[in-house]
Amino acid sequence: MKIGISACSNGHLPEWRNQISELEKVLKDMNIETVLSPHIMRTLDEYSGTDKERAEDLMRFYTDDEIDAIYDISGGDLANGVLKYLDYDTIAKADKAFWGYSDLTTVINAIYTMTGKPGVLYQVKNMVWSCGHMQKKRFLDYISGKNNDLFDIKYSFLQGNAMQGVVVGGNIRCFTKLAGTKYWPDMDGKILLLESLGGESGQIGTLFNQLDDIGVFDRISGVLLGTFTNFEKAGLTLSVYDLLKMHVSDTLPMACTRDIGHGHDAKAIIIGKEYFFR
Template sequence: MKVGLSACSDGHVKEWVYQIDELVQVMKNLGIEPVLALHISAKVDAFSGTDEERAADLMRLYADESIEAIYDISGGDLANGVLKYLDFDVIAGSNKVFWGYSDLTTVINAIYAITGKSSVLYQVKNMVYSQADLQKKRFADYLEGNTASLFDFKYEFLQGSHMEGIVVGGNIRCLTKLAGTKYWPDMSGKILLLESFGGGSGQIATLLTQLEQIGVFDKVTGVLLGTFTNYEKEDYELSVYDLLKMHISDTLPVACTEEIGHGHDSKAIVIGEKLIL
């Protein structure tokens, strides 16, 4: 099995480069042959290459018929810069699935909005982080056809008791960068997944306000809250759910899970596929 490793967002700083080598070795141990994009390490500030160069990297991986899947191993701020350079006709005609997380929320939701194709919200570098053994076992199970190990997650309802729809969303800060663009997914009848690495009370509150003001909470059939990593480390009086309740009706179903987000133990979820909770 051959896969592509892309970096559409910020380039890897020199302190992180060793993680690429570790990930390549982990993949080889799993019987995977990784093909690395040309632009992964940071060269000028946060940039590994120009927006056009990073997009060209991704399209080369899509064009290579020997590659079965594409895993983006970056994160940060720059991923939405590649969108105008992507060939969505090629992406739509490909049988490859794109994987990424955090800032790649922009690419994942753009792919769904333009092509209707699903992608996976997951950071494959989890296999070299602090929960590496757990994640390698899950990924090995996935490769052997046991998808439950990586994709099934525990959840509980905070409001309501049922929701179903195609999942959109991901990182709340990165998702809102798509608002007002052609890459914004139609929210009608969708389950909106929201999670975050950074952001305090005011920052998360203002992003939820924006989502309310552009009508998102009037269109979706439910909200699934993942983890809000830094928020949950602080001693805030209001929870993320408390903030969300300021912007939604008391009839909109809301569920939460501790297994989707930026945690090193996080599981994967498919964006652009129907989910029933």
């Protein structure tokens, strides 16, 4: 197996270079050959390259028949800059999935909107972080076909008891950057996944306002809440669920999971795939 490692969002800091080397070793031990894109490390402020250069890196992986899958290891703010430079016809024809998390929410959802192809919300660097041993086992079991624990999401309902639809969304701040663009998914009947690293009541509340103002909560079939890392650490009076209830009807199904988000123990979920939660 041969994979491409991309960085469509912010460039890596110099002190993160060893994480890339460690990740390459982990994957090599799984008999996975890695090809690094040229623009991963920061060269100018937060940029590893121009938007066009980073998009070209990604497209080279899509056009290389030897590359079986693409894993983006970046995050931050810059990923939506590549969207206008991607060749969606080529992506649609390629038999390979794009994996990434956080700011790569923009790329995954844009690819789904423009091509219908699903992508995976997951950070492969989880295998070299604090829960690396567990993550390596999950990932190896998945690629070897032993089990699907990497994607086995545990959840509980906050409102209602069932929901079905194609999952879209991911990181709430990054997902809302697509609003008003051609990359925004059709929300009719979708399950909206939302999670976040940063943000407390004001930041998360205003993003819920934005989703409400553009009519999202009237069109979707349900909401799946992942973890909201900094919000949960802040010890606030209102929960994320409390904030969300200000914007949704009593009949909209809502569930929560600890398995999706920015935690180093996070599992993977497929954006653009139909799920039935009950």
